[in-house]
Amino acid sequence: MIGQQVSLIEAIRAERSHVAERREPSQERGQRTQRAIIEGAARVFENKGYSDATLSDITRASGISQGSLYFHFKTKEQIALGVIQEQHDRMYAEIEEARNEASDPLVQLFRASYVICIRLQEDAVTRAGINLALGQGALREASARSYGEWTRGVGYLLDRAIRTGILDGDLKPERLARSLVAYFTGSQLMSQATCDRGDLFESVADMWRVFIKANAVGQIRRADYFGLIGKLFESRSPLGSIESA
Numbered sequence: 237m238i239g240q241q242v243s244l245i246e247a248i249r250a251e252r253s254h255v256a257e258r259r260e261p262s263q264e265r266g267q268r269t270q271r272a273i274i275e276g277a278a279r280v281f282e283n284k285g286y287s288d289a290t291l292s293d294i295t296r297a298s299g300i301s302q303g304s305l306y307f308h309f310k311t312k313e314q315i316a317l318g319v320i321q322e323q324h325d326r327m328y329a330e331i332e333e334a335r336n337e338a339s340d341p342l343v344q345l346f347r348a349s350y351v352i353c354i355r356l357q358e359d360a361v362t363r364a365g366i367n368l369a370l371g372q373g374a375l376r377e378a379s380a381r382s383y384g385e386w387t388r389g390v391g392y393l394l395d396r397a398i399r400t401g402i403l404d405g406d407l408k409p410e411r412l413a414r415s416l417v418a419y420f421t422g423s424q425l426m427s428q429a430t431c432d433r434g435d436l437f438e439s440v441a442d443m444w445r446v447f448i449k450a451n452a453v454g455q456i457r458r459a460d461y462f463g464l465i466g467k468l469f470e471s472r473s474p475l476g477s478i479e480s481a
Contacts, residue, residue, distance in 0.1 A: 266308075270308050270318075272299060273294065273298045273300065273308060274319055274361060275298070275361065276295075276296075276297035276298030276300075277316070277318070277364070278319050278322075278361040278363075278364035278365070279297050279360050279364075280293045280297050281364040281367070282360055282367070286316055286368060286375070291305065294312075294315060313374055313375070316368050316371070316375055317374060317375065319361060319364050319365050319368060320365045320368050320379075320382070321378075323362050323366065324365070326355065326361060326362060327352060327362060331348040341396040341402070342393075342452075343464065344393055345390065345394075345416075346444060346464060346468055347468070349420060349440055349444070353424075353436050353440055353469075356433055357436065369382055369383075383417065383421075387413045387414050388413070390413040390416055390417055391409045391410045391414075394409040394413050394416070402452065402457070403451045404452075419443050419447070420443060423436075423440055423443050424436060424439070424440070426439070438469070438470070441468075444461075444465045445465060448462065448465070
């Protein structure tokens, strides 16, 4: 059981280490250059894939010189790890903001998954980072850390839901979290493969309906959650209107 009273983002980041050995710029100009490299690399990796992307492709997409690129990153692998780290930073910051307005742990998870869906459709860095995390070598190691941290964060909220009687306690929260993260990952990958994520929101809504039907306690509470899921993922209501069941 996970008993620490910390936020989701703190739970995710508690054991997180930097995934990219890159030079951290102290000047504003250097920070802008590094952001340009990450953004350009994300577009290249998304369009060409990691294996076919070259450093020349990345310098052109970033609009910087090769010398500037080498000042910040020494290899293509370091750049890819930098994209993964930036994807983590962006996603976790928005997830924390999205969940702060809800006290119910399941509604916090609904909101967090909704934010991820938005980022997957709108942000090249998020898409590239998630795809790169499926790679091999150091990229695979970064992926294992990421999924481990994400599963622990989800497990923290599921533990709260079990302890407060929202969810059935037949499964330990750690195992339930692993299954839920795997379900979400599979849903978004299938959506990407079959229709370029055109049905992503619908697929994630179905995921939550299956999860609630199997695990939530009480018919009235289930009906309330189903209503919130439809309002969020199908009607695309503002997050501020999705607070509690």
